[in-house]
Amino acid sequence: MDNDFITLPVIPTARTSVFIEPSCIIEQLRIDRSVNCGTIASREFERIIVPNQASVTVGTSLWRPSFYLSDVISPTLMGYKNNTEHLPRRGTAFRHVEGDHIMITRRGLLKGSAAATVAAGIAPMPWLVSPSNAMETIASQSPIGITDDLPNPMEIHSVDGRLKADFFMDASDYSLPSGPAKLRIFNASIPGPTIRMKPGDTLELAFENRMPPNKDAGEDVVTNVPNRFNTTNVHYHGFHVSPRGNSDNVYLQIEPGQSFNYVVKLPVDHPAGNYWYHPHRHGSVSAQVASGAAGMAIIGGTLDEVPEIAAALERVLVLQAPIPGIDGLLESEKPIWPLDAERDFLVNGQYRPKIYIRKGEVQHWRLLNAGDAQFIPLRADGMEMHLIGLDGNPLPKAEETEEFLLAPGNRANLLIKGVKTGTYALRRPAFMQGKASLPEEHLADIIVIAADDPRVGKDVKFGKSIPTGDLPKNEILTDISDDEVTNRRKFVLGVKDVSGFFDDTEFTINGQGFDPRRDDVVAKLGAVEEWTLINTTPFPHPLHIHVNPFQVVSINGEPDERKPWMDTIAVPAAGTVTFRTRFVDFTGRYVMHCHILPHEDTGMMINVNIEV
Amino acid sequence: MRSFAHTASFTAAIMIAWAAFSVIDAKADDAKPDAMPTAASQCLSCHGTNGNPALKDVPILLGQQPLYLENAIRAYQEGRRTGGQALVMHEIVKDLSDADIKAIATWFGGTQ
Missing domain, CATH: 2.60.40.420 (Cupredoxins -  blue copper proteins)
Structure with missing residues (x-):
């Protein structure tokens, strides 16, 4: 037996679980599944950090036989009642072991012993x-x-x-x-x-x-x-x-x-x-x-x-429209719920800030719509704008544009050029978000100053060019061809009345509201799928899928020749989007959902389970 | 001052928007309760209650020839119109009965 491990012999049963006390750091953990004297399967995990105020429950059969040790971590995992019975316990590092052999490093045990003291509030949490x-x-x-x-x-x-x-x-x-x-x-x-x-x-x-x-x-x-x-x-x-x-x-x-x-x-x-x-x-x-x-x-x-991009001064611009409670902390969904609720948009936390740029200068803006519900078509009339990336991924070439759309969750890389001195508005024009009419929002003043303005230091970057050739690709995101697709699915976005729910409303995907206990998509690691999202509502829904990005194929049946890689895309009101995605590198459950977040909270989300 | 104005207008916005955002805003009493068949109610949220759809790329149904509407619905239902937004219509009409289709086509076609 490896001297670095302490073996805890236990009675072989179908169930394996071990409670690890608060504040324990396990550098390595190995489970051997044994039949008689032979080992038939072994798993090793590196570095498990235990929350400081809750124990970890690890097991192989808490809710599905294939569950790994590192999968179940307190605090509770939503939707799995089996997990709640194992919530915080105090005492020694390992309170209870049954099932297969559990081997834990001595170092882990020492940390665990110390951690029991930490949990009692005597010592600080070192990490x-x-x-x-x-x-x-x-x-x-x-x-x-x-x-x-x-x-x-x-x-x-x-x-x-x-x-x-x-x-x-x-x-x-x-x-x-x-x-x-x-x-x-x-x-x-x-x-x-x-x-x-x-x-x-x-x-x-x-x-x-x-x-x-x-x-x-x-x-x-x-x-x-x-x-x-x-x-x-x-x-x-x-x-x-x-x-x-x-x-x-x-x-x-x-x-x-x-x-x-x-x-x-x-x-x-x-x-x-x-x-x-x-x-x-x-x-x-x-x-x-x-x-x-x-x-x-x-x-x-x-x-x-x-x-040209490396030479440009870089800005991070996070667009948000925080909404307070009527009287203190927000305790109701009501102020968030209407799509056209009046909002004050902030840029990096500031209301209508000033953004300076020199005449002839090209700046690289990294934009994020971190709002919860409202789309942002973005304009800066009088400026020269070139989109170079969506959701972080490069477009094939820089695209000059007068206006582009940031749905909630979207990011964009923008090269923006000051052409003539003066003050220009960065704004969201009035527009229709489906059937909802949203007003114009003045987001910031862009002030184009002289190229040699003395307020700007000589060592400050002064980009002047827009790249004209092909932009580099993220190498791992290669085009998904027809031949590579192993399965096709459709997802219908809808809504239904449910008495007693918030506003008597439940948003749905394929007719069902979210259920954390249900696997809506089960696929194998390595599968490549084409999904079509069909929106039966009169409002656009920006759908976001976790873990694996997707390549956009078409919107309302019209091919997007750029084939952009994204992770969040607005499915038009009464419209469709088709994309392709590869399930690579990671197994496990995650979600796809609407990034109009009141819709997500009220049901428009599904579970995707990628299996070995 | 701004705070008060913000709150007041905000409250108004909620009230207005609540109605606009009503999930099934195609209630029977929005249109012509005496004549509209029940199955037509699901059409109104996109195609509009007054002949003017709020969505730019959704066609006007009111006043169309009933036979044309009937044929179009059947084409969506049977997948003869497919791809893009036709997929949306397929989902909407796939479970309609023959009687529903005729009733919808007649009602929209007969309404000016």
Whole structure:
């Protein structure tokens, strides 16, 4: 037997479970499935970090035979009642073992022993203190160096392959144009810090839910009725990472007062581009994102290496329209629900900020619509605009445009050029979002200053060119041909009356509202599928699928010759979208849903289960 | 001041939008309750109650020839019109009976 392991002999049964006490870090865990004296299967896991206020339950048969050890992690996983019976226990590191052999490193046990003390509140949680070599912080600042210029959000960068940071969500005070407000936001800022990493890096996020107890904690949760606005989790939107365990697992429910340690490992060939993070706990997503809980995430490479883009000054622009409670913290879905509710749009947390650009200058803007419901067709009349990427992925070539659409969840890479000195409006024109009429919104003033304006330092980047040739591709995202498609499916987006639900409404996919216990799509790892989304409602629905991006084939039957790779696309009102996607690298369950988040919270979401 | 104005207009917006956003805004009493067949109610949210669809790329049904409408619905139902937005119509009409189709076609075609 390997000396690095302690073997816990147990009675072989169909069930294997072990309780690991709070604050335990297991460097390696191995399960051997044994029959008589022979080992027939072995699994090893690296680095499992246990939440500091809840034990972990690991097992192989809690709700499906193929479940892995790292799959079941307290706090509760939504929808699986079997898991709730194993909730927090205290005492020694391992309280109960039955089933197959469980082997845990001595180091893990030592950590576990210490952790029992931690759980009693005697010692601090060591991983909540970020070592200085695992993160670099860039303060929020104007990229052009002018006092009243719009600052980029604060950034945190990975160092030597790791980004280790402390995040929290709290009900924080924030001054909105409508007055003082209390908002559920990350790290007391709107937007949250920009995460900047490289392919192959690992994000270690020590997340803490500091929000107050839920006012409806004593009531039963009804799936697809908004509830428990202070229960949360974190989703890494667009990341191609594992949906399991403490990675991009949106089934987690982190209750007020609980902490959770995320470890999100990017593959070495992860597509570069603009991504973002936001809460994703079904029932409270819209309330929290509508509060402003969101931030940009940038994975470097590809477009960054185009000389004209590398030469350009870069801005991160996060567009949000936070909505406060009528009297304090938002406790009702009502203010969020109407698509055409009056909203004050913020750019990087500021109302109608000033954005400076020099005459003749080309700037690279990374734009994110982090709103909860309203689309943003974006214009900047008088400026020259060239789209170079959608949802972070490069377009084939730079496309000059007067207006482009950012549905909730969409990102865009834009090259924007100041042509003539003066002040220009960055604005959303009045438009129809399906049958809803939305007013014009003045988002920011773009001020084109002289090329030699003395307020700008000589060392500030001064890009002047738009790339004219083919833009580089994210290499892993190759075109999906007809021959590669292994299956085709259709999904009908709809809505129905359900008495007693919020506004007596349930949004549906294929006639059913979301059910966390139901697998709507089961596919094998390696499958390549073509999905057609059919919208039977008079409102567009931006559909987002987790983990694997998709290549757009057509919209309303019209082929998109650019074949863009995206992760969120607006299905037109009474219209269709067809896309293709590859299920690669990661098994596990994740979701596809409408990114008009009140629709998601009220049912427009399905489970996708990718199996070995 | 702004706060008050914001709140007041916001509340109004909610009330207006609530009606506009009503899930099945194709209630029978929105149109012609004495004549409209029940199966036609599902058409109204996109095709409109007054002959002017709110969606730009949705055709006007009111006043069309009943036979044309009947043939079109059957084409959607049987998959002879397919792809793009025809897929939407297929989903909407796939379970209609012959009687429903005739009733819808007659009602829309007979309404000016």
